[in-house]
Amino acid sequence: MAAFVGRNESGKTTLLKALHKFNPGIEDPYRPQREFPRERFMRDFRKPGDWAVCAVEFELSPTFRVELSQRLNVSPPTLVICTRYYDGAMKCSYQASISDQPIPTTELAMALDTFAKAARRLVTPSFDREMQTQQLRTELSAWAVAKKDILVPIRDLKSEPGIAILNQLRAEANLKMNPLAGDIVSQLINAIDDILGKASSRPVQSQLEAAIIAELPVFIYFENYGILESAIYLPRFLEDFAKHPNEPRTRTIHALFKHVGLNPQEISELGGGEAALARNRGDRVTDEMIRRDQERKELRSLKLNSASLSITDGFADWFGQRRYRIRYDADGDYFRIWVSDDKRPGVEIELESRSKGFQWFFSFYLVFLFESDEGHKNAVLLLDEPGLNLHPTAQQKLISFFDRLSENNTLLYSTHSPFLIDPKNLHRVSPVFEDETGHSRVVSDGWPADRETTFALQAAAGYNVMQALFRSPKNVLVEDIGHHIYLQILAVLCRAAGFDAIPEDVQVTACGGTRLMAPIAALFATAETQTLVLLDDGEGARRRTPLNPSALLQHAGSGVLTVSEAIGATHVDIEDVFGEGVIVPMVAELLGQDFVLEDADRRQGALVDQIVASATRQQILLPDGWRADVARRVAYVWQTRWPEEIPPEVLERAQILFRAINARLGIDLFNLVL
Known part of the structure; x- marks a missing residue:
């Protein structure tokens, strides 16, 4: 499930409609005169087939890849990009090239050898016809040897010259049919037909493309x-x-x-x-x-x-x-x-x-069930500004409803309401904004500078604080959104893998910086909730913002816990739970260039300090908010992984951290399970 958040006229509806028409449940073609960029229509648009409208990248499931491998005898790709054009045509592209296995001439040469040997052993029907039979033996064997010689320059029978030779051989072999050689000629023709069928078959790339397109989900827009x-x-x-x-x-x-x-x-x-x-x-x-x-x-x-x-x-x-x-x-x-x-x-x-909420649910139910059934596939649900008429509390419940829907169907929705943003899964949110050129942009790995776009996200964070303040008896305050994302994704994965995690009713709240942690902890203290403050403990953490431990201890009902203290290490941050092998490649991806740590960097303390040292050494400027952006990238990648795909040492360190948090909050997981 993913949410596209942005102000009005930012392009959210256009994005969803483009996806819907990519592969709609009921035919709904693209219309160039309405949907092609207006300023370029007269200058650029000529043929609908020349212009791509929408490209979608899919990851093929392991089961489907095995099926394709067995059916087509190829190594199918993991990722495929399917592109729909204005004329309705669909094309697929892959990271690795897919080509047909060549058909060598070996099998055909062996068939000709077998035919020549059988021709030399033809039995004469009577003594007086021996001379005629001997002439036939010589003629057929010489023909087979001559035809074998013309195969020498052919490297692949699955080619235009190869298919031409196969057709020629079949026609000539058919002319050799007579009562004496009928059986051996039939055997040769059968062998040629078998090879010709393989050589003339549809190209494997075309078969692969057709198989993938047949399995594409339908997109249902509402x-x-x-x-x-x-x-x-x-x-x-x-x-x-x-x-x-x-x-x-x-x-x-x-x-x-x-x-x-x-x-x-x-x-x-x-x-x-x-x-x-x-x-x-x-x-x-x-x-x-x-x-x-x-x-x-x-x-x-x-x-x-x-x-x-x-x-x-x-x-x-x-x-x-x-x-x-x-x-x-x-x-x-x-x-x-x-x-x-x-x-x-x-x-x-x-x-x-x-x-209005019931009317929306009922109407959507009908469209979803009918159109997904018509397509005979799993559906991708596209909901444009759902629940606009619902009360804010009902909009919050709508998120739980969407979670149920997304168990069996991918769900994408657009909104500008802070109440339709799940604060526990902010990595699912992609802001949509209009850039200075008037074109819509979707941000998948950070927040744009546009304040109107981020307002809903800020309001959602504020609402999350208020919910924790009045509804949740146990709370964990963390420094910023990056820490919040890390804890949530680790908790989900630990539960799925059978490791200990914080219970789902424990509210994790991002404070927006260490300087705000003390006043927010004081606010929670007035509500008589049990509150634990979780802090990084790396050298960089202490340099960034000096903390007043006494102020935190005064208001934190369960005290202050550092990541170092929780996992039994020295001067570590939340990123150290994941480790260099997870975080550093994400930093490289964020920067768009190679990024590695050297031994000198690794001696600088916490992983964050090591990354800063490496960036300084390489004269690389780390962008503002890079830690939160890396957290979003980790969550975005890991949210679709099975627990067994996660490095076990990460889950083990996370379990140690969660056990320490639970102990401070007085949570006995054994009793909870019972």
């Missing part, structure tokens, strides 16, 4: 404009769907009917009455008309009741909150949606009279 209303005028919907099937509300209504197997045309027609039409025309109403009208109404009621039961059960399992009963009803040309709940089961309310 926005608030697709929310359903309770009254649907069926004739208007059928007309709108024929003209504009991808209009958001029309698309959602279509999903409503298809999900439960209803045909809106049929529901409309079943509502018609022959008796009423006859009466309006002044004709006689017959018993047969009344019977047919009754059967149609009963069939419509049966279909609607069955659909109501289906949607009620499915939505309840998926929504997982209050039990709702959804009833579909039809009155003439109108289709209506009524909703009741378990608190007042006898009171039905129109869908649009329910909360």
Whole structure:
């Protein structure tokens, strides 16, 4: 799961729509006249196939790679970049070149040798035909030897010259067919056909590309404009769907009917009455008309009741909150949606009279389930500004709902609300901003300088402090966002690997710098919460910001704990839990250049001090906030790794740290497990 955060008009919607059309659940092509950069349209745009619109990098799962290897007899790539063009074409590129295995002439030469030997041993049918048989033996064996000679310059039969020779040999061999040599000629033709089939097969790169494209997930885009209303005028919907099937509300209504197997045309027609039409025309109403009208109404009621039961059960399992009963009803040309709940089961309310949050959930549910089912694949969910109408506390609950969805589907959403930012997983947040040229930029490894963009992130951090202050009885205060990210990702991985970690209800709060730790600790003390301050203890940590230990001890209910004290080492920082092998490559990636530590650097104390020493020695300027940026990179990479892929020594050091924190907070993990 990932969140794109930015102010209005920063490009968040454009980003999600471009991804949606990359591989939509229901056909929705790119439209150059609306989506190609306007200032370049007249100058640059000619053919749709010349311009790429969206490129997405995928990592192939180990299972899929094994399947491709067995099916295509190649070593498939780990990463693939799929690019969609304006004309709808899709192309794939790989880090390593993929090429077909050459088909040498060895097998064909052996088949010709076998044929020549068999030709020399042909048995004459009678004594008087011996001369004729001997002539045939000589002719066939000489032909096979001559054809073998023309294979010498051919290195690969899976080529245009190779395929031409195979076709020529097959045609000539077919002409050699006669009663005496029929069997051996047939055997040779079969051997040639087998080789020709391999040589003429579709190029392996093309097969690989087709196999990958067939497995791409569908991208499902949803926005608030697709929310359903309770009254649907069926004739208007059928007309709108024929003209504009991808209009958001029309698309959602279509999903409503298809999900439960209803045909809106049929529901409309079943509502018609022959008796009423006859009466309006002044004709006689017959018993047969009344019977047919009754059967149609009963069939419509049966279909609607069955659909109501289906949607009620499915939505309840998926929504997982209050039990709702959804009833579909039809009155003439109108289709209506009524909703009741378990608190007042006898009171039905129109869908649009329910909360905006319920309407959003219900409408999204229909689109998601229908379009992901239509694509027959796992889906990537793209939610544009979800939950805008929800109360802030409901928006916070929406994050938990998104976590459930992301267990089986990748989920990307855009927001400018601080309440839709998960403070425990800030590494999932990618700010989106408009640069000085007017182009949108997505930041995946840091925060932009734009204050409007970072406002939501700052507000989320402030809200996190307030939540910890009033809701969490046990808290850990850390220096900054980098420390917060490190603790959270280590806790998740330790739990997954069966190592000890801090319990999930322990709130970790970033203070925004060591100078703010004492006043924030004082604020927590007034709320009578149990608070532990976790500090780095490297030489660089003490030089950066002098601390007043007495001020911290006065307000920290569980005292002050240094990383050094926790893990039993001297002068270490939080980065030392990960070690040089993890942190230094991330620093190199951040800097975009080689970065290594030498022995002289390693004698400088904590890992942070070693990195600073190496940068000074190499005359490299470390950017402001580099520690937090490295933390985000580590979390971004490690969040998709299995616990067994994490260096065990890192998990062991993290477990020691967490045990020390838990001991200070008075947490007995053994009792918690019991």
